């Protein structure tokens with residue numbers, strides 16, 4: 001198309017004539033004056049807010065009248081790259097990497113490490129140590145300058161002694177200024193203490209604040225705070241520092257000496273299967289929750305069984321006597337933290353939503369596409385609950401059989 | 410399951426009630442005693458290092474005796490002393506097959522380092538957060554234990570004897586303490602060969618635990634309008650996928666469950 005500007009006298013005339021039936025749609029487009037200049041219509045600025053009050057957004061993010069108002073374009077922000085080519089010192093962080101990804105705790109620890117690496121204009125590099133599977137793609141924006149990754153088969157299992165020995169080698173080689181680990185039950189707490197005992201260092205455990213060269217640690221099972229000077233080895237709590245958010249980092253793979261295989265005294269025999277309903281609701285990782293939309297409770301229970309999910313319920317289901325009280329999820333029940341939460345026939349009242357605020361992925365099964373649960377859910381299945389559950393069970397069983405067949409071969 | 414030729418020692422420390430701050434039986438250590446009683450029965454030994462000056466500490470120690478222990482061995486230390494060395498000396502002479510501790514003490518630094526430090530000094534392996542010892546094979550010198558994982562999961566581990574294990578809160582609840590046995594049980598004082606003062610600790614400043622500030626959602630917006638929007642706008646989930654039809658739905662759900670690794 002040529003970009004020669006052509007005047008359309010008729011459109012201009014309609015645009016000028018507010019009584020013309022075609023005025024509205026035409027006037028809302030860009031209006032040209034008689035000389036071809038773009039004219040702004042001061043009446044079309046802004047939009048009508050939710051309370052019926054006109055709002056004018058002068059940031060330029062939204063332009064035009066309410067009908068043509070576009071939401072601000074989501075442009076990918078490219079963060080500035082923080083480069084450390086010849087670091088003066090290292091800070092080693094051993095990550096938890098629950099199921100191969102960084103969790104909030106890991107990110108906070110990396111944030112603290114970056115803070116310590118750049119204290120007083122210093123040039124330190126944060127070395128992240130990852131054991132086993134690594135699925136995370138955003139290591140650079142989380143603040144990893146260097147990466148050491150152990151990923152042979154042995155690291156798929158629980159081998160704390162091997163990991164500790166590897167960390168010792170790294171510490172010997174890099175002589176880091178600080179070693180940070182998450183003080184968590186996901187492995188960091190155990191590994192850090194092992195390392196401390198091996199290195200003969202006294203770690204600061206339960207660190208939740210770093211003030212210059214002082215750290216504050218939780219002691220006496222959370223009743224006291226100990227303020228002490230910054231040690232080399234620290235086991236830090238969640239939210240000890242803000243995660244990195246304004247820079248990108250190199251996350252270069254660091255060459256490493258072959259890890260020395262040691263004789264482990266601990267042998268991992270794998271996880272054992274636990275009865276999902278014996279797991280406390282607040283801890284459960286996978287919950288199938290039923291509400292007023294469940295017509296067939298026997299079907300619901302058998303679905304939970306074949307999915308190996310912990311059962312939950314909305315208050316209505318509990319009040320109607322379909323589920324016991326301790327299974328209630330929500331403001332007056334249990335606040336759950338499941339990784340996957342399936343809400344079957346639950347409308348999503350605020351009291352219920354409060355309880356699932358910390359869930360990672362929510363799946364809604366509901367007949368009503370406009371209900372609040374569907375708005376919150378990452379995946380919504382619209383349809384009758386008993387049909388969908390029955391279909392799901394048969395698929396899961398088919399899937400299990402296939403898996404079983406694979407094992408037999 | 411009591412094993413006749415297994416020597417087990419439970420380490421016990423004085424707990425502290427979180428609100429009244431009275432000395433009491435530490436919850437995790439009591440679980441360690443409970444597990445020890447199940448494994449070794451009456452031959453379970455209990456060991457405590459620390460002061461016994463105040464009567465309330467004696468009451469707390471006796472509440473362990475009330476669980477059915479015949480006696481508690483005490484290494485009498487003055488307060489800022491380092492309990493690790495004293496315990497290690499004593500345990501070296503005893504050479505138990507298994508040492509049970511709590512994960513973290515309820516008093517003092519409660520760093521949870523004690524089992525690891527003892528393991529290092531005694532050359533034993535160490536394992537954390539166990540809930541159960543399912544079997545012990547004295548011939549192969551191996552034990553099978555269950556370890557507590559997050560989300561109520563359990564992992565089965567084989568570990569070489571002798572070992573030190575810390576007992577998780579998820580282990581069986583301790584039996585009640587009975588008054589009669591608590592009074593009858595003996596508190597046996599042991600000779601101390603070493604007493605090292607904890608010099609590092611005296612340099613620390615110890616305060617009442619402060620409430621941690623709640624993390625605020627920081628909005629890094631460039632313009633006032635963006636900040637206004639961030640403060641007032643309702644979070645729009647919006648991005649969720651919607652499927653119709655039961656077989657379609659079931660397929661999508663199954664896919665998500667497999668992706669998330671919960672099946």
Ligand SMILES: Cc1cc2nc3c(=O)[nH]c(=O)nc-3n(C[C@H](O)[C@H](O)[C@H](O)COP(=O)(O)OP(=O)(O)OC[C@H]3O[C@@H](n4cnc5c(N)ncnc54)[C@H](O)[C@@H]3O)c2cc1C
Nearest residue numbers: 291292293314315330331332333345346347351367368385
């Ligand atoms: C002080 C107070 C505290 C409360 N605390 C809690 C709390 O802790 N937890 C809690 O859950 N509630 C709580 N409530 C109750 C809450 O307000 C709601 O009433 C309740 O959560 C609604 O439960 P529901 O979604 O199961 O039922 P409904 O709101 O009746 O929703 C049923 C849903 O099922 C769908 N449906 C119907 N038939 C089918 C079908 N065949 N297949 C699929 N879907 C179908 C419907 O479309 C609807 O969306 C509290 C209320 C108050 C006043």
Ligand SMILES: Nc1ncnc2c1ncn2[C@@H]1O[C@H](COP(=O)(O)O)[C@@H](O)[C@H]1O
Nearest residue numbers: 420458510511513514519520521522523
């Ligand atoms: N003074 C002590 N005497 C006996 N056992 C102790 C003592 N201190 C700690 N322990 C044990 O070690 C565990 C961990 O303690 P800590 O490393 O201090 O958090 C506790 O739960 C106790 O079982």
